[in-house]
Amino acid sequence: MGTQPTLEDIRQAHTRIKPFIHNTPVLTCRAIDDMLGATLFFKCENLQKVGAFKIRGACNAVYSLSDTDSQNGVAAHSSGNHAAALALAGQWRGIKAYVVMPENSSAVKLKAVAGYEAEIVLCKPTLEAREETLDGVVQSTGAAVIHPYNDYRVICGQGTAALELCEEIPGLDTVMAPVGGGGLLSGTAIAVKGLSPQTEVIAGEPERADDAYRSLKAGRIIPVEDPDTIADGLLTSLGDLTFPIIDRHVKDIITVSEEEIVAAMRLIWTRMKLIVEPSASVPLGAIMRRPQDFAGKRIGIILSGGNVDLDALPWIGQEAGHGN
Amino acid sequence: MGTQPTLEDIRQAHTRIKPFIHNTPVLTCRAIDDMLGATLFFKCENLQKVGAFKIRGACNAVYSLSDTDSQNGVAAHSSGNHAAALALAGQWRGIKAYVVMPENSSAVKLKAVAGYEAEIVLCKPTLEAREETLDGVVQSTGAAVIHPYNDYRVICGQGTAALELCEEIPGLDTVMAPVGGGGLLSGTAIAVKGLSPQTEVIAGEPERADDAYRSLKAGRIIPVEDPDTIADGLLTSLGDLTFPIIDRHVKDIITVSEEEIVAAMRLIWTRMKLIVEPSASVPLGAIMRRPQDFAGKRIGIILSGGNVDLDALPWIGQEAGHGN
Numbered sequence: 001m002g003t004q005p006t007l008e009d010i011r012q013a014h015t016r017i018k019p020f021i022h023n024t025p026v027l028t029c030r031a032i033d034d035m036l037g038a039t040l041f042f043k044c045e046n047l048q049k050v051g052a053f054k055i056r057g058a059c060n061a062v063y064s065l066s067d068t069d070s071q072n073g074v075a076a077h078s079s080g081n082h083a084a085a086l087a088l089a090g091q092w093r094g095i096k097a098y099v100v101m102p103e104n105s106s107a108v109k110l111k112a113v114a115g116y117e118a119e120i121v122l123c124k125p126t127l128e129a130r131e132e133t134l135d136g137v138v139q140s141t142g143a144a145v146i147h148p149y150n151d152y153r154v155i156c157g158q159g160t161a162a163l164e165l166c167e168e169i170p171g172l173d174t175v176m177a178p179v180g181g182g183g184l185l186s187g188t189a190i191a192v193k194g195l196s197p198q199t200e201v202i203a204g205e206p207e208r209a210d211d212a213y214r215s216l217k218a219g220r221i222i223p224v225e226d227p228d229t230i231a232d233g234l235l236t237s238l239g240d241l242t243f244p245i246i247d248r249h250v251k252d253i254i255t256v257s258e259e260e261i262v263a264a265m266r267l268i269w270t271r272m273k274l275i276v277e278p279s280a281s282v283p284l285g286a287i288m289r290r291p292q293d294f295a296g297k298r299i300g301i302i303l304s305g306g307n308v309d310l311d312a313l314p315w316i317g318q319e320a321g322h323g324n
Numbered sequence: 325m326g327t328q329p330t331l332e333d334i335r336q337a338h339t340r341i342k343p344f345i346h347n348t349p350v351l352t353c354r355a356i357d358d359m360l361g362a363t364l365f366f367k368c369e370n371l372q373k374v375g376a377f378k379i380r381g382a383c384n385a386v387y388s389l390s391d392t393d394s395q396n397g398v399a400a401h402s403s404g405n406h407a408a409a410l411a412l413a414g415q416w417r418g419i420k421a422y423v424v425m426p427e428n429s430s431a432v433k434l435k436a437v438a439g440y441e442a443e444i445v446l447c448k449p450t451l452e453a454r455e456e457t458l459d460g461v462v463q464s465t466g467a468a469v470i471h472p473y474n475d476y477r478v479i480c481g482q483g484t485a486a487l488e489l490c491e492e493i494p495g496l497d498t499v500m501a502p503v504g505g506g507g508l509l510s511g512t513a514i515a516v517k518g519l520s521p522q523t524e525v526i527a528g529e530p531e532r533a534d535d536a537y538r539s540l541k542a543g544r545i546i547p548v549e550d551p552d553t554i555a556d557g558l559l560t561s562l563g564d565l566t567f568p569i570i571d572r573h574v575k576d577i578i579t580v581s582e583e584e585i586v587a588a589m590r591l592i593w594t595r596m597k598l599i600v601e602p603s604a605s606v607p608l609g610a611i612m613r614r615p616q617d618f619a620g621k622r623i624g625i626i627l628s629g630g631n632v633d634l635d636a637l638p639w640i641g642q643e644a645g646h647g648n
Binding site for chain 1: 349351354370371373375590593594596597598599600630634635637639640
């Protein structure tokens with residue numbers, strides 16, 4: 001698996017992708033600070049291209065390929081933000097992107113990926129079907145596979161968000177990110193620990209998809225079984241490249257209930273006027289659950305993305321519609 | 325009424341309020357640019373303190389008062405963002421703020437104003453009752469009245485948003501703002517024309533509250549009758565201080581239907597991941613209505629505010645709740 005990437009690798013990734021991505025703003029909110037007794041700095045990757053940090057990793061991976069290795073295009077299976085990110089990065093480089101998507105993907109997501117001129121290959125909505133279909137695509141096209149998180153090029157790309165955050169806001173006590181497959185968290189941990197070893201890295205994870213929490217406690221990867229959370233970006237399990245980095249650098253993983261995720265999301269919408277997806281709200285939910293652990297601290301939070309269905313918000317249920 | 329303010333007055337206001345307010349980010353969106361064939365720069369006053377540009381004018385007015393003139397506090401009637409802004413500015417200066425609010429104000433708004441330690445005086449929800457109640461407050465307290473828009477100190481404060489925008493993004497062909505009472509638009513016009521005389525200033529206004537459009541055509545103030553628009557920040561009519569500035573500097577006012585306002589709002593939410601209120605969406609609605617007039621141009625847009633009721637979004641009706 002090779003040596004774990006270092007801060008220097010993340011700096012190289014940053015140089016590579018900087019012309020293409022937004023250096024997203026870091027925003028603060030006095031009302032939330034007062035409520036929690038801490039000072040929070042939100043790195044707004046919801047305002048990033050494709051609406052999520054995922055473009056950083058996809059862009060770094062696509063531009064890390066040699067001309068020869070990229071000539072047959074790139075491929076991945078994904079039903080989420082990685083699909084759109086890989087499609088856009090492929091469009092930028094002028095190479096073909098093949099995206100295997102489950103046939104029950106939402107129309108919105110399919111449209112977004114198609115809008116970036118990717119070739120969409122539909123399959124049955126099972127992991128087995130997705131992997132088999134991707135294998136078939138690779139065999140027939142020769143495309144290079146870009147895994148959504150278990151890939152050092154992707155991990156280093158995702159780490160550039162924390163690099164920008166820590167360089168803009170020095171002296172953070174803690175940096176927090178959500179954890180699903182661990183691409184964002186492992187890249188964040190390498191960047192933060194490389195720049196500032198005394199800064200703690202802590203993740204938030206949904207209770208209902210708590211494989212990273214359990215894996216960290218056990219010291220080995222324990223895949224998630226039947227994950228079921230509103231934080232749909234965090235359904236995946238750690239990979240064999242992300243786990244060792246997280247195991248080495250991440251101090252703690254705090255699990256958060258569905259209600260806490262929605263409360264944190266609504267707080268960000270209401271007070272910060274930012275549209276964030278449930279996954280992005282998990283770290284704030286962790287602070288709201290254990291405010292005493294964070295009191296008085298300067299905390300950076302990666303707001304990972306903002307892709308939500310505006311017609312199906314978690315606080316507007318069927319009942320709300322009936323009652324009015 | 326005195327001489328109209330100049331760019332220099334807006335610069336002084338900026339120096340005065342800069343320690344208190346956010347220099348809000350200017351964001352761009354490739355997808356919207358591609359859709360409209362123009363290059364748009366959004367000045368995000370929805371991310372401003374109190375969630376709207378209104379804090380700029382209120383803060384400038386409050387800090388323009390001498391110690392003597394401010395010792396009995398400040399007062400206004402308002403059911404909207406000016407109430408919260410005046411309350412917060414009063415809190416900053418350590419003086420009392422009296423806010424006359426109609427008794428049918430939403431609980432959310434009352435709570436926000438009360439949270440800034442203002443003294444709320446409730447009255448019947450008519451303009452007459454609001455003015456009478458405010459007169460009573462002033463007589464009994466000696467507080468200084470800060471009008472929400474027909475006040476040069478407020479106008480100059482509001483103009484600082486455009487000042488920041490034009491200094492950060494030089495060479496704009498057009499700057500756009502919404503128009504209600506005209507405080508934001510007149511301040512914007514003075515800043516823009518002072519910095520860059522060749523830049524056009526254009527406003528967006530709801531068709532259902534089109535007094536500024538009709539006033540500009542007629543060359544005199546024509547107050548709005550029975551305004552009824554989702555853009556609840558734009559229900560007021562121009563004042564005798566804002567009208568002459570707008571008449572002098574503003575090239576055009578484009579009226580926008582309710583459907584166009586909602587479409588523009590939803591586009592900003594979906595593509596930019598920003599929560600903006602309907603009023604803030606009116607200028608983009610104007611461009612979407614007449615894209616041929618704006619093709620190829622570099623356009624600055626003041627996104628005026630982001631205070632919306634998340635439980636009552638315009639695209640989620642009763643029907644939507646029933647059907648799902």
